[in-house]
């Protein structure tokens with residue numbers, strides 16, 4: 059069967075490709091696997107039918123024959139594992155690429171998410187600025203380290219892999235911020251990922267969901 063994923067019916071990012079279905083869409087596009095999307099509302103995500111697929115009531119989910127998965131990392135890994143193109147064939151290189159998926163999700167993304175949460179959810183707290191400054195420092199440390207590792211290479215370990223896909227997706231959460239701009243090597247790495255035709259197709263597909271729902275958005 060054609061795999062089916064879930065995505066926001068009305069994403070709060072307004073089509074900027076920041077919701078986590080974008081990672082999965084990009085992976086499908088890289089390997090040339092067609093997919094279907096079931097759009098869900100915030101309310102539907104908390105109903106039993108969706109909770110049976112995703113215990114935390116979130117997107118994305120993935121269904122393929124009798125397999126159901128949640129967690130964008132697990133889904134991208136499944137796609138990369140079952141199609142050529144996103145993981146090296148050499149066993150050690152493949153293990154290292156998978157390691158970069160985990161690095162993106164477990165080491166780089168958490169402080170970025172914490173920074174966003176602090177910005178949006180702690181606005182009425184007197185300690186917000188102090189907290190955000192501390193978390194920003196942690197992000198900057200990680201980006202400095204990552205930047206050193208990437209050096210002048212195009213990708214983290216040889217050819218583009220699912221590890222780069224995930225790392226670019228995590229870093230682009232910082233698009234438009236000085237934190238990323240202050241690390242030009244990483245900013246260029248993100249732009250390189252975003253320039254891939256598969257990224258563009260995935261971006262346009264998720265963007266179309268927003269523009270269909272908000273046809274007048276962006277017009278004067």
Ligand code: GTB
Pocket residue numbers: 069070071072076077078079103115116117118128129130131
């Ligand atoms: N660890 C999970 C994974 O990687 O799949 C996290 C999944 C997750 O956080 N899903 C979010 C969700 O369903 C959407 S992507 N939230 C609804 C809920 O928890 O009730 C997170 C997200 C949302 C919005 C923006 N944005 O507007 O920029 C960016 C990212």
